[in-house]
Amino acid sequence: MEEVSKIIKEKIKEVGNQRTALLPILQAIMKEQNYVKKEDMVDVAEALDISAADVYGTSSFYSFIETEETGKYLIRICKSITCENKGKKQVLKAIEKELQIDLGETTYDKKFTLKPTNCLGLCDMGPAMLINDEPFTELTTELVSEIICEFRNR
Amino acid sequence: MSNKGLRKVDILFSQYSVAPYQILKQTMKKNKADVLTEINESGLRGRGGAGFPTGMKWQIMADEKAEEKYIICNADEGEPGTFKDRKLLVEVPRKVISGMAIAAWITNSTKGYIYLRAEYNYLIPALKKELEVFEEYSKQFGLDFPIEIFSGSGAYVCGEETALIESMEGKRGEPRNKPPFPTQEGYLGKPTLVNNVETLASVSMVCRYGSEKYKSLGTDAQRGSKLFSLSGDSPKEGVHEFELGMKVSDFVAEYGDGDTKAIQVGGVAGYCIPRKNFENTIIGEGNTTGGATMIFNSTRSMYNVIHNYLEFFVEESCGQCTPCRVGTQQLLKGIEAVKVGDKPECYLQDLIKLSKTMKITSKCGLGQSVTNSFTSIITNFPEEMIY
Numbered sequence: 183m184e185e186v187s188k189i190i191k192e193k194i195k196e197v198g199n200q201r202t203a204l205l206p207i208l209q210a211i212m213k214e215q216n217y218v219k220k221e222d223m224v225d226v227a228e229a230l231d232i233s234a235a236d237v238y239g240t241s242s243f244y245s246f247i248e249t250e251e252t253g254k255y256l257i258r259i260c261k262s263i264t265c266e267n268k269g270k271k272q273v274l275k276a277i278e279k280e281l282q283i284d285l286g287e288t289t290y291d292k293k294f295t296l297k298p299t300n301c302l303g304l305c306d307m308g309p310a311m312l313i314n315d316e317p318f319t320e321l322t323t324e325l326v327s328e329i330i331c332e333f334r335n336r
Numbered sequence: 337m338s339n340k341g342l343r344k345v346d347i348l349f350s351q352y353s354v355a356p357y358q359i360l361k362q363t364m365k366k367n368k369a370d371v372l373t374e375i376n377e378s379g380l381r382g383r384g385g386a387g388f389p390t391g392m393k394w395q396i397m398a399d400e401k402a403e404e405k406y407i408i409c410n411a412d413e414g415e416p417g418t419f420k421d422r423k424l425l426v427e428v429p430r431k432v433i434s435g436m437a438i439a440a441w442i443t444n445s446t447k448g449y450i451y452l453r454a455e456y457n458y459l460i461p462a463l464k465k466e467l468e469v470f471e472e473y474s475k476q477f478g479l480d481f482p483i484e485i486f487s488g489s490g491a492y493v494c495g496e497e498t499a500l501i502e503s504m505e506g507k508r509g510e511p512r513n514k515p516p517f518p519t520q521e522g523y524l525g526k527p528t529l530v531n532n533v534e535t536l537a538s539v540s541m542v543c544r545y546g547s548e549k550y551k552s553l554g555t556d557a558q559r560g561s562k563l564f565s566l567s568g569d570s571p572k573e574g575v576h577e578f579e580l581g582m583k584v585s586d587f588v589a590e591y592g593d594g595d596t597k598a599i600q601v602g603g604v605a606g607y608c609i610p611r612k613n614f615e616n617t618i619i620g621e622g623n624t625t626g627g628a629t630m631i632f633n634s635t636r637s638m639y640n641v642i643h644n645y646l647e648f649f650v651e652e653s654c655g656q657c658t659p660c661r662v663g664t665q666q667l668l669k670g671i672e673a674v675k676v677g678d679k680p681e682c683y684l685q686d687l688i689k690l691s692k693t694m695k696i697t698s699k700c701g702l703g704q705s706v707t708n709s710f711t712s713i714i715t716n717f718p719e720e721m722i723y
């Protein structure tokens with residue numbers, strides 16, 4: 183895993199050290215380790231010369247910036263009305279069973295975290311979910327087992 | 337009421353010209369003022385929800401004098417049930433980018449951003465490739481207008497233009513007071529034009545076909561063609577393009593599953609139209625601009641529908657102003673209490689009043705629009721709220 187300090191440096195080289203760099207930096211950290219630790223926030227604050235409280239305030243606003251430990255693969259299942267009506271509940275149950283966790287939890291091996299999310303803009307192909315940035319659509323109970331199996335072996 | 341029936345058109349997804357960025361090239365040969373007049377005449381209104389006349393906004397932006405001016409393509413598309421912008425960005429990104437470039441050329445803007453919702457991060461590689469093509473051609477045409485992608489981070493309210501700007505500035509996505517409008521004081525305090533993906537693609541089409549032809553589509557209230565993201569109980573889910581001004585009944589006859597009970601027009605911020613009003617409601621007149629249409633058949637519980645919407649609003653309220661932060665929570669708790677019998681039926685009327693107060697007192701469109709779906713669902717399906 184890349185050092186957070188290195189990620190920050192690289193991103194600053196790319197987008198500068200103004201406050202406008204904050205989200206791009208947080209996103210880069212997310213990409214590397216799937217959540218932003220408290221210590222990381224202090225580092226980011228120092229690098230941009232703003233307060234750590236500001237960094238936390240911004241981080242906690244956005245649902246795609248995680249501030250608690252998150253697994254390597256973050257599953258976000260869409261809970262908006264169309265996916266709900268298309269059988270999201272059964273799909274969600276199948277994932278929970280497959281991973282042996284409840285919604286909101288992380289697997290023991292820290293490989294998967296399962297979270298709900300609002301509309302993914304994939305309603306015409308629901309039920310839908312993202313794993314990290316990758317979309318999966320027209321989910322069925324069988325299909326999610328296969329997908330998770332594939333990610334387990336990645 | 338002007339009903340023109342259901343008239344499908346194929347404009348926004350029509351094929352590209354053979355050589356890349358020809359619309360831009362041809363447009364840049366004309367006089368800027370003339371092109372702006374064309375856009376004004378076309379009657380095009382913003383497709384992002386608020387429906388502001390595009391030409392007028394561009395005129396205001398063109399009149400602003402500043403060293404740096406920004407064009408932002410709003411690709412935050414967070415309204416539940418909406419996915420037409422995704423399809424435009426996947427299938428015809430060149431039309432969207434051309435729209436940005438034409439805007440930059442007319443308004444003398446210096447830099448462009450595509451604010452892309454995090455949920456669409458998987459579109460970035462293809463978009464970046466297209467931006468490289470654009471860079472090559474725009475340089476040939478003598479236009480110095482770099483465009484970058486700015487990735488969002490999962491917040492519906494950041495689709496609101498001032499919240500979007502706050503977010504680009506590295507802050508919490510909390511809407512600002514208006515005025516000043518972004519065209520006066522936007523990103524980094526500079527004049528900033530924010531337009532929806534579909535609006536920008538439509539500008540390209542106005543430039544390709546001319547305002548006369550574009551204007552001939554639609555009705556007096558809503559000109560041109562419009563994309564509808566259709567989902568729910570329909571055998572034909574997906575993105576469809578129509579001239580504006582069709583009856584809900586025509587729409588449902590074509591796209592429903594034969595058992596349609598209600599249709600949500602304009603996303604969760606829009607209205608829910610019950611079967612009894614299908615005949616006398618025109619889509620595009622006072623009920624929608626965003627184009628998210630969700631069809632519900634008679635097996636669906638409208639209590640579950642409004643409950644789902646309210647959970648969404650509670651979560652996505654930025655919390656900045658009390659009517660919206662507390663109001664959304666109270667509406668949700670309120671319908672739950674009525675459902676289990678802790679509150680009497682008449683309590684629903686109090687909740688409707690509360691939602692109307694939110695419309696008047698909330699700072700941005702999120703809190704202001706909750707009453708649209710809330711009131712339309714509660715008044716049309718009261719029995720489903722109780723039993």
Ligand SMILES: Cc1cc2nc3c(=O)[nH]c(=O)nc-3n(C[C@H](O)[C@H](O)[C@H](O)COP(=O)(O)O)c2cc1C
Binds near residue numbers: 382384410495701
């Ligand atoms: C809560 C909220 C969410 C919004 N989300 C979007 C969005 O996702 N995309 C969009 O283009 N406009 C959205 N808007 C409207 C924008 O504030 C703005 O009016 C629009 O981007 C202007 O572009 P247009 O004139 O081309 O429509 C939203 C507004 C509100 C109040």
Ligand code: SF4
Binds near residue numbers: 652655
């Ligand atoms: S209306 Fe809601 S979302 Fe808008 S500013 Fe107020 S609290 Fe935030």
